[in-house]
Amino acid sequence: MKKQFNRQSETGGGRSSVMEGYNFAYLDEQTKRMIRRTILKAVAIPGYQVPFGSREMPLPYGWGTGGIQITASLIGSEDILKVIDQGADDTTNAVSIRRFFSRTAGALTTTRTREATIIQTRHRIPETHLTKDQIIVYQVPIPEPLRFIEPRAKEVCRMHALKEYGIMFVKLYEDISRHGRIAKAFDYPVLVNDRYVMSPSPIPKFDNPKMDRMPALQLFGAGREKRIYAVPPYTKVKSLDFEDYPFEVERWPHCCALCGSGNSYLDEIIMDDRGSKMFICSDTNHCNERVARGHKGNQEEPVEKAQISIGTGARKCA
């Protein structure tokens, strides 16, 4: 079965291309052990940010060094890795990280969500439901959800320790009083297991409901900030909101122009200099699979004045 996976043709393909002079998956075994211990602790305390000795990686900060270290400490020879960046398998970040692991670990890689055992992601959760045999690794730039409201790190630690999250709601209050609604569209704070407020990393709030009671293990790595946190399988994840301003995900009045999907997260693509636009699935694998199954969008007619509406606006899609 493995033969059908992409063995990184650009590097010559297959395990034989593993680079000489590096330990398996780049990090030394002691470091990987340290990171795995950190992960165990993170899983034991859902949503709690565990400090770890983040290493210098051969990529700059902001390119997913936290996520890469988690993946490196978990990946084995039997694992199949998928990496996405903003939902796409073919952007620079995703390609680089896949290549990194195929060269240092000879890892098998895939773009198909269903086949992956480890999915490292930047800014999205795949549309396909994840299963209990999968692990999703998030790349996190700023792990501390309270950072922008309370700059004192010591005070923030105390707030987490004592579960004093009033300040988080002040942020939401400010949003509503200024914009008439909670305007935060990504990195929307969540309460994990009724205990810790957690940053879900900069995923769109559209993806927040997917985190709730997800069968897959969710791990979060922040390399620069040296923090790892986790949401164990089937854990309650609640997006913060007010009783009279409940949490809502964004909806589009149109469907994917390529596959006609009516329930996936859409990216807006500018088509020409006249400003005509097209909306397509952000999850390329989801979109491609649908197209392969024969679904079609109306890609001939770009949407002129598209507006994202909040609420449960119904769409009639293919």
Add this chain to the structure above:
Amino acid sequence: MCIKDSDHIPLLKVKSISRYYGRRIGCRGIEFELWPGEVLGIVGESGSGKTTLLNCISGQLEPSEGAVWYASNGGVIDMCVAPEPQKRLVMRTEMGTVYQNPRDGLRMHVSAGGNIGERLMANGLRHYGQVRRKALNWLEKVEIDSERIDDTPTTFSGGMQQRLQIARNLVTGPRLIFMDEPTSGLDVSVQARLLDLLKSLVTELDLSMVMVTHDLAVTRLLAHRLIVMKGGKAVESGLTDQVLDDPQHPYTQLLVSSILQP
């Protein structure tokens, strides 16, 4: 005539509080009781240990010796040894602190409404409309135009910032307020307005207050009782008018005779 008041036990019992900074004395052996509805003034010159004492009894600074017994709604607790969560819960529901510098007591980049609402939301209120209504109500009580609810305190005058601090503290209906020089830094007409507001709130809400100030005129108008501090020690204490009109200690006499009369 009903003479019995509800105040049978003191709200606060300060037992021989001392705080040392290395070998220097911040304050030493301070004792007093505060009863419900009472306003206590702590006066003295700069460096006399007033603020150290206030910080010790308001739970912001750990005293080197002594105890602070507070009769909370859930029973008497020693603020010096109470577990942090219990202490902080009491501090954000039953107590409040108004700082000399509004920047210490307000979130300067959060709107007035958000500043007032913070304690409500910290205590579990999860209804925007209710938070908003209470914030508006308190703005009115502290005489800030309701149209300013979405403005940040950075755009407020000094007097308004102090009044916003008061609203932010009183919104959860605390029983005890600590104030550190609440009126210094304000010009006199604004001071008068603040004093008037404080006095009426104290009566209306049956608040107890511990107020640090160097302004004896302010204490005469607001405080029932005074503690005069010098070199970290209480040199004299008693009823405000008695201490000011018949001061016993040489230092108090000097202090009282130094007041400028307009």
Add this chain to the structure above:
Amino acid sequence: MKHMVDVDKLNKNFFLHTQGEAKIPVFRDFGLELKPGESVALVGPSGVGKSTLLRLLYGNYKTGSGKILVSHDGGSVNLSGADPHTILHIRKWTIGYVSQFLRVIPRVPAIQVVMEPMRGRGASEEVSRDLAGKLLSRLRIPNRLWSLSPTTFSGGEQQRINIARGFIATYPVMLLDEPTASLDPDNTETVVEIIKEAIGMGTSIIGIFHDEDIRNRLASRCIEIQPINNHTCSE
């Protein structure tokens, strides 16, 4: 019969530490008894300590030695050495005091100043406001002044605010320090009436009245205070 106020062997000296440790003796072994419903006038030359005595009885000045027993809350409390909390309680319920000075927070309306003792006792806003209004009208403070701060009032007006504030609540004992000084004849007459009504309702009074006529109308006996020793009582 139990005394409302019982002063025994009272001594009071002022020590002026800032003025060369000067010692000014005011009372030595002074005694006084006030029976229920009695009205006593303090007499004596200016500076002899009449106001000082009232202030000692109000707990405003600190007693040197001796006792000031006050009948309070069904018992007897020694004001000298009582803790501040007790003195405040006595001031709230037992001893009223009308001084010559009005000390108020600027900007607080006159009617609020007058209402305060009632509010302090827990009376409602409406009841207190109603009582205060009646007293102010009686004392001829025009309606338009009620909402203004008394700091801007004339001496006579301030004095009447002070009287209204003193008499809005009923106390078993009232201390009056020249309540009618700086008042015109009409208002003086009203104040005398108010004091008489209080006496009629059982209030005992210790007062300083410079006007002999008023003193004769209000006081049932006089206590002459003499410089230092030999305080004697005379009718």
